[in-house]
Amino acid sequence: MEFTERRRLESHLDSGLAASSNEQGLLRPAQRNVRKPRHAGIFEAIHRIDTSLDPAMRAELGRWIRDEYEREYGDVPLGLFAQCHLGPPYVDHRLDLWQSIVEHYTRADTVPPQFAEARTLVRSGAYDYVEVYASGQTIPVLVDGTVVA
């Protein structure tokens, strides 16, 4: 599947997911838990899902990360946004936790609207990654796991 084609498909899946999740009220943030620092296991899983080429492994890791978010912080992000380490022309990427897909973007690519703020924050280079929630909340995560919320 072509890169651009895949991106279009995933965006569609995202919006469908967000809509259904909102309907079920599953993604309402639990503010106090959301501020809890992210633990090292999450960082490691994110790194592995980012570099893994095996779809089954990525799906497994994605499920694990979702469960961790649900259990530890009471809310699961739509996706995570981070700097891309593939090198030029890619500058950043989006990790879809629900589809376990990593989508890489060049500077000229536009990202889904709900990830636009996350992209600006990631470009500052100050955060390890940025969580984007269905509620519209954008939470940057520092390299030591502390969050800005």
Place this chain on the structure above:
Amino acid sequence: MSDIDYTLRNKVDHVAGMVVQLDQGLTQVSNQVSQVGQRTEETRDRLQKLAADFETFVMIAQRTANVQRAETRTGIVEAQLENQFGHYKLVRRFATGVLQGFDSGLVSQETVRSVSEQLMVQTPRYWLAPVLVALGAWAEDDRELCDRAIQTGYGRSPSRTSLFLALVLRRQGRREASVRWLRQYLTALDPNTLGRDFAMILECVSQGAFGPAGLELVQERLNSWRAQLLNDDAKQQAQVNRWRGEVDVHVGGSSQASFPRLSAVSPQWPALDRALAHANAHGSLITKYTAMAAEEHPSQDRIEDAVDDILDRLVAEFDDEELPLRREHALNQAIIRNDGDMAASQRDLPNDLVALETRLDYLTIQSESALNPSKIGVSRATQRMAVSSCHDWFGRAHAAFSRDYRLGLPTDVEAVFEGNHTGAGVVFNLPRWTGSFTDPIEHLERSLAEHWDRHGRPFIDSMTFNWRKEAVVPGVVIGAAVLFGLLCAGVSSALALVCVFAALIGGGIWFLVLNGKAQTAAKRQQDARALVERGKQDSIAQLRGAGAELLDWTTAYRDADTREPEVRTLIADLAQLGNAPTPYERRVATGA
């Protein structure tokens, strides 16, 4: 024949003279139009400068008036304070004197009693006066009077009377009685509506003014309050907002003067300027809080000295009645401090006013002790301890501050040149040019140069002398004359010769005239080309300068922004300061 020739030549000369005059006139008009355009530009620049100067003048005049008014009001308020509450000072001074008198034994009990009773009469609503009567009665061992005086003082200000007695008894070594008064003081308090005098408790903890039993009692109460209040997200957020105000105070000024070319050409400059000013806050915060973390606060040698200091502060506290005037005084002081800038004064003011509010929750008292120690009446050591207690809110406020200014960074920085950015552009209405600094500067320069060439060429070309157009009329006239001459050849060869000759003479003259016009046009075209070229080079220089300044801005911003982790480390260090032994603990270690 020669008459005709002469007349015709005169006419042609006359026509040629008129054409030359017309041409000169046109050149003159063109120059004048150009001068008018230039003068219009100059006039507009001057008008803009005049408007800016006038606005500055109005602002300075307004600020000067604000300062004068504030100074006048300060004088009036101070006079009112002196008039209405000046005698409270006497009571405060006397309280300190009595305590020292107890130590040295140099003051007779009669003096204490008579003066305290006199002050009691002079200050009918002040809590400290009956408490001093109680002290005098205590020294004389007059229990009945002592009880009545304490009841009166307690009725006027339960919290201050309890705290004062707890401290005085602690000072006199009556520990059990001191803790009883302390418990009395704490039990009556609601952590949501504490008086400003509660800051004294923080001062006592930092100075170790209560004995071990007192400290334990206070710590237990403070911990339970903190846990209770932190369950309320709104209260916590209020503290984070208060600390955000502190972080915002450190935002730097505009750096437009350092980036004149970038600010002139980039529509994103306001966002860039704001981001740099905000990023510079990190350096300012580091300077302020590193100094605080490094400060040494040696404890007093004697516990009595520490208690005396706290008692001094307690008795010197403004009474609630004084607060409206004190608040107005703070407002006027803020205006004077900010040179009449009302907006800056308003930014300064909330912290001051909040510190002067009568009722605060415990968390706010902690924040205020950290942020406005002089207003709430705590020492630098207590301020540092309070900063340590507030590190979580400080950290959250700072992290949110950093996120917010980073979010404000433009995704693209553009250079926009309007037609009037150079004089040349105005002359031929150069359209707007836009380029993005994400492209290499060489590409941008090339694009801008092409823009000038594309729009400058029609202007230059419009000045080209059109031989074909100009030669039509003379060509037709001369041709007609020659044709007429040839037709006349059958009638009169002399007439034909004259016609052809006249046509040739006329043609020659006409050619000379047109050639003169062509040379003038070529000169004007050359001037126009030079003008466009100068404008283009000026424009490219502006673009290059803006590009260089953007690089400088990027370096300055990165340098400032990368100090953010230093602030986080510093806040973590300040949190650790809360674990340092208090003077009280040190005293226990030395057996004091």
